[in-house]
Amino acid sequence: DLNAYDAVYYTGQSNAGSKTIAINLPNDEQVQLRKGTRRLQLKNAMRAKFDKILVPIGEELIAEDQQSHIDFDAFFANVMFHEVAHGLGIKNTVNQRGTVREALKEQAGALEEGKADVLGLYMVTRLQQQGELPDAELDDNYVTYLAGIFRSIRFGASSAHGRANAAQFSFFQERGAFARDSTSGRYRVDFPKMRAAVDALADRILRLQGDGDYAGASRLMAERAVVSAPLQRDLDRLGSRGIPVDIIFEQGVDVLGLGR
Ligand SMILES: [Zn+2]
Numbered sequence: 001d002l003n004a005y006d007a008v009y010y011t012g013q014s015n016a017g018s019k020t021i022a023i024n025l026p027n028d029e030q031v032q033l034r035k036g037t038r039r040l041q042l043k044n045a046m047r048a049k050f051d052k053i054l055v056p057i058g059e060e061l062i063a064e065d066q067q068s069h070i071d072f073d074a075f076f077a078n079v080m081f082h083e084v085a086h087g088l089g090i091k092n093t094v095n096q097r098g099t100v101r102e103a104l105k106e107q108a109g110a111l112e113e114g115k116a117d118v119l120g121l122y123m124v125t126r127l128q129q130q131g132e133l134p135d136a137e138l139d140d141n142y143v144t145y146l147a148g149i150f151r152s153i154r155f156g157a158s159s160a161h162g163r164a165n166a167a168q169f170s171f172f173q174e175r176g177a178f179a180r181d182s183t184s185g186r187y188r189v190d191f192p193k194m195r196a197a198v199d200a201l202a203d204r205i206l207r208l209q210g211d212g213d214y215a216g217a218s219r220l221m222a223e224r225a226v227v228s229a230p231l232q233r234d235l236d237r238l239g240s241r242g243i244p245v246d247i248i249f250e251q252g253v254d255v256l257g258l259g260r
Contacts, residue, residue, distance in 0.1 A: 002039040002080070010249055018155055018246050021046040024083040029091040029099050037087040041080055048247050049151075050075050056243045058147045061234060063181065063188040069143035077136060078145055081120035089115060093212035103212025109160035110225065111205055111217050114167055118202040121145055125195060142189050146178055153227060154235060154245045167224035169231065172197045185234060 014020060023040040026032060050072050058070040090100055097103040104111055121141065128136045149169050155162035172178060177194035178187045208217045227235070253259045 071140040074140035074144040085116040085119035097212030107217040110163040114164035163225040
């Protein structure tokens with residue numbers, strides 16, 4: 001099932017490092033196949049990241065006339081369908097190489113995050129076209145998605161999300177899904193090309209997963225999950241503007257005035 005929640009307290013691993021805004025558990029493929037998964041959207045944490053990080057990133061890096069497309073409902077939908085995509089897709093390779101996770105080894109996490117991103121956006125697109133998301137403006141989903149790529153690359157190469165987003169950036173840029181204006185230093189989405197690039201990357205990742213193609217996955221990530229010098233300079237602009245990489249929580253009984 002899938003529901004939206006407000007988080008009241010983050011503790012342990014979930015309060016160390018990057019703060020999750022949506023959850024799809026369990027990760028174990030056997031349990032997933034037998035019992036399904038539960039998805040949680042943590043709406044207040046999502047709102048905080050949107051207001052404090054995503055909107056300021058857009059103001060710095062997105063073309064001025066596309067900034068109005070950075071929209072909370074689009075962010076919420078993109079994250080939601082990212083989680084839906086985790087729950088779908090290929091769990092076992094189609095050629096007896098065991099589970100995708102076993103076959104792809106240390107590449108499995110980043111590939112799965114990339115899959116969830118592009119397949120999620122693919123689903124938003126198709127559902128909207130079928131009239132299932134009457135309130136969705138696809139342009140909002142795409143521009144918000146691009147701002148989200150910058151946000152997630154900043155998690156760094158040690159994070160599966162960071163690597164997955166660096167790979168998406170490279171793949172999309174090569175296909176003209178967005179263009180950088182060298183005068184303003186801002187990025188503009190080309191909607192038809194981005195749609196095609198999303199389809200192409202979803203196709204590529206799903207095949208690597210289905211085939212359990214470890215060599216192919218390693219090659220894709222080695223080629224793509226690299227932050228180029230021009231991109232790094234743009235990301236540095238976010239840091240110098242004081243835009244945080246992530247949020248931290250002030251929480252607990254003392255903050256609530258309930259401490260002794
Ligand atoms: Zn994910």
